[in-house]
Amino acid sequence: MPMNDYLVLSRGQWDATTSPQDVQAAIDAFYVWYEQGLAQGRLKPGSRLEQGARIVAQGLVTDGPFAETKEWVGGYWFIVAETLEQAAAIAAENPCLRFGLTLEIRPLDATRAHVTVPTNETPANWR
Numbered sequence: 198m199p200m201n202d203y204l205v206l207s208r209g210q211w212d213a214t215t216s217p218q219d220v221q222a223a224i225d226a227f228y229v230w231y232e233q234g235l236a237q238g239r240l241k242p243g244s245r246l247e248q249g250a251r252i253v254a255q256g257l258v259t260d261g262p263f264a265e266t267k268e269w270v271g272g273y274w275f276i277v278a279e280t281l282e283q284a285a286a287i288a289a290e291n292p293c294l295r296f297g298l299t300l301e302i303r304p305l306d307a308t309r310a311h312v313t314v315p316t317n318e319t320p321a322n323w324r
Contacts, residue, residue, distance in 0.1 A: 198279040198280075199279070200277050200278065200279060201277070201278065201279065201280075201284075201304060201305070202241065202275050202276070202277055202305045203275060203276045203277075203278060203281065203284040203302050203303060203304055203305065204273060204275060204302070204303045204304075204305055205243070205273060205274050205275065205276055205284075205288055205300055205301070205302050205303075206270050206272075206273050206300065206301040206303070207270065207271045207272045207273065207293070207298055207299075207300055208269060208270055208271070208298065208299045208300070208301060209269065209271070209297055209298045209299050210269065210271075210297060210298075211296050211297045211298070212296050212297035215296050215297070219296065220296050223292045223293045223295060223296050224293065226292035227291060227292050227293050230290060230291065230292060231274070234276075234287070238277060239276065239277055239278070239287055240274055240275065240276055240277065240287075241274065241275035241276075241277060242274060242275075243272060243273040243274025243275060244272060244273065244274075245271060245272040246270060246271060246272055246273070271298070276288060276302065281302065281304055284302050284304075285302050288300045288302050
């Protein structure tokens with residue numbers, strides 16, 4: 198079965214009832230897990246995101262992001278797996294999940310967009 202790339206978005210904030218020392222231990226364990234995954238070819242590099250952002254829409258540029266705290270994206274990377282289920286199982290090994298963060302795993306679609314092919318951007322009444 199061919200291998201596919203899956204985008205992983207790290208969302209949320211640390212559990213405020215957890216000690217900073219426990220969270221730091223999870224962060225340190227994450228980097229060990231991450232580096233091993235890169236070396237094994239199970240992960241591809243990503244990055245933490247800085248706090249500043251701009252929202253760009255038709256005729257508008259403004260400060261952001263404006264998502265709720267639980268929806269904030271703190272970083273991203275990629276998982277290499279055969280299926281979405283396998284990618285989710287790899288993501289579930291992330292030590293930071295114990296302390297309030299959640300991970301969103303999304304398959305990447307390498308095909309060129311076309312208005313007749315439904316996507317996340319397609320209005321419901323067009324489908």
